[in-house]
Amino acid sequence: MRIRNLYNPPTMKDRAPVKPWTPSGMTAEAKTTGEGCEITVTGSGVSWLYPPEQDGLAKVVWERADGGTMTGIDNNNTVAIFPGVTVLARLCGYEDASLVTMLKTANLPLVFAAADHPY
Template sequence: MRIRNLYDPPTLKDRDPVVPWVPGGMTSSARLTAEGCEITVTGDSVGWLYPPLQDGLAKVVWEKADGGTLIGIRSNDTVAIYPGVTVLVRLCGYEDASLVTMLNNLGLPLVFAATDRPY
């Protein structure tokens, strides 16, 4: 099994800032900061962030600054971005979907294994 950190955290320096889609009457913006990709959504509803490119892997997920993964690990759909500020700090990808099940069963976050080494 193999997992790899796709970009050098915490800057996501190899990617453009990702801006979620928002409905009319709302605004969204994104910028790169020292922490990562800072996304700001304003309005009364919800915006949607599209999943990152798979890059030939079984799955790619965004990691939020609070340690949570933003894209669901069971599906690769768009995810809700609520009004306020969300900071993304890295992308993690894996070649074998069974890795996520194993980490979940152990109670470990996906980023526990986010280094470029075999397991």
């Protein structure tokens, strides 16, 4: 299986801040910090972060600074962002759509496979 990083290293510091969509009554702000992309959502409810560009890969996913991988909803890859502060640290892409399932089964984070060499 071949895994390909979108950035070397694949950090969110290399991208413009991404701001999620919010329903009325909620607000969202995003800024680039030393840790990555910091998203602050206020209000009660759920906001949605749309998927990044696929760049010819099977799937592209965000990874939070706390190590939690945000894989999104199965049908459109949007990610629920809840009120509070979320820091996105990495953006990883891969050619085989089964990678996230395989890593979750092995209890490994996505960053385990994020390297430009055969896995």
